[in-house]
Amino acid sequence: MLLPILCNCVIVLVLIIIKQQAGVLCRSKQEQKSELKSELKSELKSELKSELIQLVNEVRQIRQEIEEIRVKKPKSAIEKIKITIMSLSDDIFLNVLRYLNQIHVCRICTINSRLYNLGKIKLYRCIYFHIRSLNTIHISANTYTSFYTNFTIVNKWNTFPWISENSNITLVKKMVFRVNGLLFDIVKTQYPWIEVIAEDQNGYYHSQYPLQEYHYTQLILSRRVGIPFLNGCQEMPWVKKLTIYLIVVPEQSLNEIKYLSGLEDLGIDVVDTDDLEELCDIGLGDMPIKKLRISVSELIDMEELQEITEIFDLEKITMFQLHLWDEDTYPENFNSSIQKLLSALVNVTSLSIICQNIDFEKVLESMKPNSLHTLHLKIVQVGNDIHTFQLENILNYQEHSLRRLYLSNNKQRDKTKMYGLQEFERIYKKETKPLIPNQQPVGIFEIRRMIDAGKFQKLNRVLINESCYFIKRPSNGMIHLVPCNSLIPDNP
Ligand SMILES: *[C@@H]1O[C@H](CO)[C@@H](O)[C@H](O)[C@H]1NC(C)=O
Ligand SMILES: *[C@@H]1O[C@H](CO)[C@@H](O)[C@H](O)[C@H]1NC(C)=O
Numbered sequence: 001m002l003l004p005i006l007c008n009c010v011i012v013l014v015l016i017i018i019k020q021q022a023g024v025l026c027r028s029k030q031e032q033k034s035e036l037k038s039e040l041k042s043e044l045k046s047e048l049k050s051e052l053i054q055l056v057n058e059v060r061q062i063r064q065e066i067e068e069i070r071v072k073k074p075k076s077a078i079e080k081i082k083i084t085i086m087s088l089s090d091d092i093f094l095n096v097l098r099y100l101n102q103i104h105v106c107r108i109c110t111i112n113s114r115l116y117n118l119g120k121i122k123l124y125r126c127i128y129f130h131i132r133s134l135n136t137i138h139i140s141a142n143t144y145t146s147f148y149t150n151f152t153i154v155n156k157w158n159t160f161p162w163i164s165e166n167s168n169i170t171l172v173k174k175m176v177f178r179v180n181g182l183l184f185d186i187v188k189t190q191y192p193w194i195e196v197i198a199e200d201q202n203g204y205y206h207s208q209y210p211l212q213e214y215h216y217t218q219l220i221l222s223r224r225v226g227i228p229f230l231n232g233c234q235e236m237p238w239v240k241k242l243t244i245y246l247i248v249v250p251e252q253s254l255n256e257i258k259y260l261s262g263l264e265d266l267g268i269d270v271v272d273t274d275d276l277e278e279l280c281d282i283g284l285g286d287m288p289i290k291k292l293r294i295s296v297s298e299l300i301d302m303e304e305l306q307e308i309t310e311i312f313d314l315e316k317i318t319m320f321q322l323h324l325w326d327e328d329t330y331p332e333n334f335n336s337s338i339q340k341l342l343s344a345l346v347n348v349t350s351l352s353i354i355c356q357n358i359d360f361e362k363v364l365e366s367m368k369p370n371s372l373h374t375l376h377l378k379i380v381q382v383g384n385d386i387h388t389f390q391l392e393n394i395l396n397y398q399e400h401s402l403r404r405l406y407l408s409n410n411k412q413r414d415k416t417k418m419y420g421l422q423e424f425e426r427i428y429k430k431e432t433k434p435l436i437p438n439q440q441p442v443g444i445f446e447i448r449r450m451i452d453a454g455k456f457q458k459l460n461r462v463l464i465n466e467s468c469y470f471i472k473r474p475s476n477g478m479i480h481l482v483p484c485n486s487l488i489p490d491n492p
């Protein structure tokens with residue numbers, strides 16, 4: 001590049017010198033000038049031309065490189081841009097499926113074969129068998145309690161269809177039976193790798209197999225079933241839940257309860273309140289018990305019931321259930337005793353009371369105002385008249401905190417059903433009377449009136465006489481009562 005420029009300069013200089021010194025030359029100055037000009041022009045032209053050619057070549061090369069990049073790496077780059085939901089890993093899908101109930105998992109299974117297989121893993125992992133002919137559990141797309149998302153629920157199975165070969169059985173990790181029985185025993189023998197749990201013991205059936213293993217987190221203690229200790233192992237802090245059938249449980253077994261140092265949830269079934277005395281010296285007050293349920297079938301006197309305040313550290317309790325099924329006349333001081341008991345439960349947010357019709361308005365007054373978010377009241381009916389109550393007055397003090405409400409003064413009681421706070425988790429099918437399909441409990445109209453008046457703004461679920469409703473508040477200011485255990489679209 002430099003060379004032609006230098007040459008140029010030399011030529012120009014030479015020409016200038018010639019021009020200055022050759023005044024004597026014969027040609028005119030004008031001629032010389034124009035000659036010089038045209039020479040310079042052609043020099044510059046060729047120089048520019050070569051530079052342009054070089055530039056054009058450079059541009060070409062850059063273009064080619066760009067093209068090469070485009071041709072060589074295009075696939076991975078484009079793939080990255082085209083991420084779809086199916087690009088997610090199996091683990092993520094399985095995690096998402098954990099939040100769905102069985103109806104929605106089944107729907108997802110129909111999308112493609114990959115989701116079919118992942119859905120199957122979720123459907124078979126934990127199965128709940130409710131083998132009862134009455135009160136089947138209601139299964140629907142819109143129920144999303146953790147019971148419905150944790151388990152695939154199977155109602156009314158009297159024979160077990162998997163005794164012969166089924167490739168899906170290897171996917172099962174856990175089976176929970178409402179009560180033990182023949183099916184429980186079959187599963188225990190055939191599929192030893194499955195964790196098999198009976199929530200309740202069937203008093204008439206003698207299982208060939210132990211109801212519980214030492215690593216279980218939920219246990220039963222009764223006359224027949226003890227706490228399964230492993231040799232030498234004493235503390236069992238992994239046990240979170242215990243149900244005691246306090247009918248002739250040997251004293252030694254009761255003393256073993258203290259080794260369940262992580263116990264949070266305790267249920268006690270007693271025939272009469274006298275039996276509670278046996279629990280006095282175990283040290284239950286020092287255990288981390290937060291959920292307490294006491295079911296009594298015969299109420300003898302209130303002093304025995306008051307022992308609850310001494311046996312437990314009631315300040316720790318957040319969920320309390322007192323179930324009195326006795327139909328005999330209550331002792332004189334019943335109302336005031338219950339009131340005293342409830343006033344000691346300062347940290348309770350979920351309360352269930354099953355008893356005869358008492359002055360609930362007065363009794364519930366002893367709870368801290370707006371402290372309850374779940375209330376379950378079932379009135380045990382005695383005699384032929386239905387005992388009614390003033391719904392709004394009962395709930396008055398809890399208006400701003402209440403989220404879930406159960407109220408029932410139905411006459412019938414089904415002894416095979418588990419009553420209590422659990423009824424919010426597991427929704428039982430509504431009995432449908434074919435002749436009057438749309439009949440609603442009167443209480444639901446009262447609820448409607450109260451929420452329409454702008455009260456109970458946090459309330460999102462009500463069960464009245466076992467009819468269940470979701471309270472939906474879409475942003476347009478409307479309030480809908482959507483039935484959750486009937487397929488009839490009634491909306492009062
Ligand atoms: C469902 O599973 C979760 C997590 O394991 C557990 O905390 C919850 O208590 C379970 N609910 C029921 C009803 O079993
Ligand atoms: C395994 O489960 C799927 C989905 O529930 C079912 O269609 C299939 O028949 C089962 N396999 C056997 C061998 O029963």
Ligand SMILES: *[C@@H]1O[C@H](CO)[C@@H](O)[C@H](O)[C@H]1NC(C)=O
Binds near residue numbers: 315346347
């Ligand atoms: C229960 O309530 C008392 C007094 O209201 C409070 O001091 C205590 O921290 C609470 N305990 C728990 C476990 O929430």
Ligand SMILES: *[C@@H]1O[C@H](CO)[C@@H](O)[C@H](O)[C@H]1NC(C)=O
Binds near residue numbers: 330332333359
């Ligand atoms: C409890 O209160 C109710 C309603 O006021 C009353 O009818 C009943 O007699 C009382 N029961 C007792 C045992 O005091």
Ligand SMILES: *[C@@H]1O[C@H](CO)[C@@H](O)[C@H](O)[C@H]1NC(C)=O
Binds near residue numbers: 443465
């Ligand atoms: C529940 O049903 C009974 C009839 O069995 C009825 O008298 C009562 O009013 C109902 N309760 C509510 C709260 O609707």
